[in-house]
Amino acid sequence: MGRSAWKGFAAGAIGGALGTLVLNVFQKGSLAGTRSIEDTLENGHTYTQQQEALLQGFSKAHLQTGLAVAGAVGVQLSSAQKENLAPVVEYAFGILCGGVYGLVAEYLPAATAGFGTTYGAVLFTGASEVVLPALGMVDMPLDRTPIQHLGGLSGNVVYGAVTEGVRRLLRA
Numbered sequence: 001m002g003r004s005a006w007k008g009f010a011a012g013a014i015g016g017a018l019g020t021l022v023l024n025v026f027q028k029g030s031l032a033g034t035r036s037i038e039d040t041l042e043n044g045h046t047y048t049q050q051q052e053a054l055l056q057g058f059s060k061a062h063l064q065t066g067l068a069v070a071g072a073v074g075v076q077l078s079s080a081q082k083e084n085l086a087p088v089v090e091y092a093f094g095i096l097c098g099g100v101y102g103l104v105a106e107y108l109p110a111a112t113a114g115f116g117t118t119y120g121a122v123l124f125t126g127a128s129e130v131v132l133p134a135l136g137m138v139d140m141p142l143d144r145t146p147i148q149h150l151g152g153l154s155g156n157v158v159y160g161a162v163t164e165g166v167r168r169l170l171r172a
Contacts, residue, residue, distance in 0.1 A: 005107075008167075011102045013096070016098015017091060017095050061132050062086040065137075115161055116161045119163070
């Protein structure tokens with residue numbers, strides 16, 4: 001297999017799309033599992049509420065980003081388009097990050113350390129722990145609970161592994 005920037009980007013982008021899908025399934029499953037455990041323990045839904053708050057915060061950040069981009073390019077969005085904007089931005093970000101990962105992996109194999117899990121962790125740290133809080137789009141890291149950090153990190157590790165798995169399949 002020869003190196004190819006375009007093939008690497010495309011393989012990573014496809015992996016990023018699937019990684020984002022699996023990330024969402026993982027988050028919903030994690031939320032349901034936490035709720036089930038809390039129901040069994042009958043101690044309230046403290047952790048479920050923390051997970052829901054984190055996911056709502058990131059959804060709001062995706063919406064704000066999409067609205068800012070639309071405004072910057074002079075596009076007026078209908079109410080229906082605004083309702084669907086957050087997941088579109090989330091997938092676009094996942095696809096772009098996967099594409100960049102695939103491109104980098106073509107020329108720097110060390111980027112695939114941990115079968116993409118290191119990349120997922122770095123992505124979580126950079127985007128969720130640094131950039132979005134600095135922009136005021138989500139709570140600052142010190143204002144979040146450990147379960148929120150763990151949930152966000154684990155989801156991004158899953159994203160990284162799926163992205164790498166798809167990238168490897170497509171580039172084999």
